[in-house]
Amino acid sequence: MNSSAAAPFTPHHLAPGPDDPAAARLLAGWYATGRPATLTDHLSRYGPPLFAPLTGSRTSLPLVEAVAAAGLTGRGGAGFPTARKLGAVAARRGRCVVVVNAMESEPASRKDRFLIAVAPHLVLDGAVLAAVAVGADTVHVCLPRDRAGQYQQLSAAVDERRRTRPDPVRLRLHALPHSYVSSESTSLVRWLNGGPARPQGSPPRTHERGVGRRPTLVNNAETLAHLALIARHGADWFRQAGTPDEPGTTLVTVSGGIAAPGVLEVPLGTPLTTVLDRAGGPPEPLRAVLLGGFVGTWLPTAHLHTPLTRRDLAPLGAAPGAGVLIALPRSACGLAETARILAYLAAHSARQCGPCRLGLPAVAEDFTALAAGRADPALLSRLRRRTALLPDRGACRHPDGAARLAASALHAFADDVDQHLNHGPCRAAHRPPHIPVPSATPPETWR
Known part of the structure; x- marks a missing residue:
């Protein structure tokens, strides 16, 4: 294993340049302080949501509409429109359930665990807002069983919220068995229902009947953090970064034959070569880049000027996936x-x-x-x-x-x-x- 691949994953420590003023959103607090945000830090930095739903209301349509106008899509890999998932769950009868997918079973990804480590309340805020928006009374946060430190960090954040300003919904943490497929949404629902953490291929879909046979919203941790920012700054602000078709920023884990492996936040539409340069660039010429993680696509270096969007990558048979870029040097097979x-x-x-x-x-x-x-x-x-x-x-x-x-x-x-x-x-x-x-x-x- 080369030294680049083995290097610890850290955030990129250079502040966003003047040509990229919107690059730090989810990680803005980390760039400002270099330490994880407490609840006091979080509230002083962001304040209350503009689209905070009224306690006791069945749904919060203004928040769902804001997310739709923002064009937020899931950051877990599939890229499904977040507002459509919210609307599908909110339209069902009965009390709903929200599941936060923080499993991050892709071995090459570190983005969600880094986000939870430095901005836990942004993720939890998004989960609570989504829960009240769809009429849920419980949020289940699913974490991998073999990352005890991550569980302890988030548990401390939940305890801090309970002591300081109790949330209108219940927050429950769960430690699940860890395998590549245990992070699939139906795996989480199946496990929470008492079964194995394996995908459930047959219908009904989770938004129809999920945890406890109730309509269930499953969202990735990063997606919910973006939702929390949209609730505070609105759709127009969110669209100031990214492209008209694919707005916003995204977290990317860059590793392999690169000088400074780590987690970066970049606007969607950023050329792949620019992402690599922000991670220090390759110390030696590259043979290819693996985009999307272990179930992603190998791209030859001729395609590295392609923008990081689903639309631009689709003709190459590729997609941003879980936000992973692995640089393969020419000396590798x-x-x-x-x-x-x-x-x-x-x-x-x-x-x-x-x-x-x-x-x-x-x-x-x-x-x-x-x-x-x-x-x-x-x-x-x-x-x-x-x-x-x-x-x-x-x-x-x-x-x-x-x-x-x-x-x-x-x-x-x-x-x-x-x-x-x-x-x-x-x-x-x-x-x-x-x-x-x-x-x-x-x-x-x-x-």
């Missing part, structure tokens, strides 16, 4: 790195349906053989056929993401594929890995 990631994804599937139990392990094994230069003449055609069969067949999107990663690697590293197939593995395949990948050992328990 993209096939070997991909093989290790695919082995991890195969081990961390839910193992509930054919694509995860059979298809994904087969693709991972083929890719391992390709990376090691043990390829037989039929391997490439078999690998492409198996990869094409994975999408849209599983109970969740886990195999779809693995297929996207594998297909993009075959395209981005086409020259290496030819080398490995016909002449054996390249020299870089024998070097230490550049991308940290957790153990491929399957989770011991789902409860």
Whole structure:
């Protein structure tokens, strides 16, 4: 593992430049003080929400309308319009439930845990506002069981709120078993209902019947923090950053062959190369960048001037995903790195349906053989056929993401594929890995 990949994740310590005045929003308090915000800090910095719902009201339509006008989309990966999720839950009969997804099971991402560490009350404010907006009386905050420090930090913030200014809804923290698929929204609902933390593929949808068979809103931690700022500053303010089609800022975790790995806040529409430069730039020339995390897309360096928006990345078969950029130096083997990631994804599937139990392990094994230069003449055609069969067949999107990663690697590293197939593995395949990948050992328990 190289030193860049192993470096600790920290915020970028340079204040936003004059050409980028809107770059610090979620992290504004950290840039100003360099320390986590207490509740007193939070209230003195932001004040009360402009769209605070009246206590006891069934919903807060002004807040939902403000979020719709702002154009906020989910920052957890799917990019679904947040106001539509709020409206769908609020339209259901009966008391609703809100779930904060702070699992962040993507191994290359640090954005949510950093946000919760430095601005916990911004996340909790957004959750409470969303809860009252849709008519919920309880907020469940889901955190990974193996991050005790994060749980303690947020628990302290919740206790601080209870002592100082009790919220109009209940805040409950939960520590869930940690695997790649346990952060999927139906996994959270299934676990909160007493089942395993595995995706539930069959209907009904969570907004129809989720926790306790009640309409349930599931939102990512960063998404709710943005909502809390919209409630204070309004839609026009939110749209001052980003693009007309995709407004606002987003948190991005930058790692790999980069001088200063860390969590950055950038306006949507920022070119990928600019994001890398803000993280210190690459110490050596790059071979490619993995965008979106372990179920993301490999992009050759020719595409690094592409703006960070779903619209601009779609023609490349890519998306911002969970806000992850992993820079791969030219001295690394993209096939070997991909093989290790695919082995991890195969081990961390839910193992509930054919694509995860059979298809994904087969693709991972083929890719391992390709990376090691043990390829037989039929391997490439078999690998492409198996990869094409994975999408849209599983109970969740886990195999779809693995297929996207594998297909993009075959395209981005086409020259290496030819080398490995016909002449054996390249020299870089024998070097230490550049991308940290957790153990491929399957989770011991789902409860």
